Amino acid sequence: MRYEEMKPEDYRRAKEAAPIAYIPWGAHEWHGKHNPLGLDTLKAHGQCLALCAETGGVVFPHVYCGFQTMKPHAGFDCTLEFSKECVQLLAKEYLEQLADEGFKVIIILMGHYGHMHQEAIKEVVADFNAKHSDCVAWAFPDYEPTADEGFPGEHGACFETSYMMWFRPELVDLTRLPQEGELDKKAEGVHGLDPRTNASAKKGRDGVNVLVKNAAPKIRELLRNACSRS
Numbered sequence: 001m002r003y004e005e006m007k008p009e010d011y012r013r014a015k016e017a018a019p020i021a022y023i024p025w026g027a028h029e030w031h032g033k034h035n036p037l038g039l040d041t042l043k044a045h046g047q048c049l050a051l052c053a054e055t056g057g058v059v060f061p062h063v064y065c066g067f068q069t070m071k072p073h074a075g076f077d078c079t080l081e082f083s084k085e086c087v088q089l090l091a092k093e094y095l096e097q098l099a100d101e102g103f104k105v106i107i108i109l110m111g112h113y114g115h116m117h118q119e120a121i122k123e124v125v126a127d128f129n130a131k132h133s134d135c136v137a138w139a140f141p142d143y144e145p146t147a148d149e150g151f152p153g154e155h156g157a158c159f160e161t162s163y164m165m166w167f168r169p170e171l172v173d174l175t176r177l178p179q180e181g182e183l184d185k186k187a188e189g190v191h192g193l194d195p196r197t198n199a200s201a202k203k204g205r206d207g208v209n210v211l212v213k214n215a216a217p218k219i220r221e222l223l224r225n226a227c228s229r230s
């Protein structure tokens with residue numbers, strides 16, 4: 001399932017069986033003292049692997065390229081802010097290259113939620129879809145198929161921390177946060193429910209299950225439609 005680990009024959013076989021490409025897309029970004037800086041992308045990668053296990057296809061390597069991050073937005077360091085143009089050019093070339101490889105459905109799973117970042121990628125996807133009839137792209141933040149069932153989008157708080165505790169528990173250390181009193185979320189660069197009392201690996205696992213339940217049927221439908229047009 002992981003492009004970077006496949007040999008050519010395995011890659012061709014996976015693509016032929018289900019021509020779906022997944023791109024986990026995130027930022028290099030502060031996610032609280034307790035979380036790894038690659039959280040958005042590690043989370044999206046784990047989610048893409050779970051979706052791919054259900055639909056088939058190939059998961060491409062993580063893309064770290066975020067616009068509208070915590071650096072300009074809230075002054076946090078440990079964060080890389082790329083331009084909108086850079087994000088858009090990279091997205092455009094990925095889509096064109098993956099279409100050229102023969103994929104029929106391309107999923108960009110956005111682990112970074114900056115509103116303008118999401119819009120930048122969605123704009124490229126809309127242009128791509130208008131130009132191609134036999135290949136379709138869908139870009140969405142991971143919370144879109146889960147928010148109505150109790151797994152909303154937030155930043156480094158209960159849910160993002162829970163996803164990390166499920167995918168990579170060794171990378172989360174809640175003891176790095178102040179242990180006493182109310183959490184100063186603005187100062188900690190965390191937005192959402194207090195992860196100290198709310199986050200758990202089980203919540204992360206449940207969120208992934210809801211994501212797969214709601215997004216996999218839509219991805220299969222995109223594939224059916226794309227194949228019937230080509």
Ligand SMILES: [Zn+2]
Nearest residue numbers: 040111112155
């Ligand atoms: Zn995030």
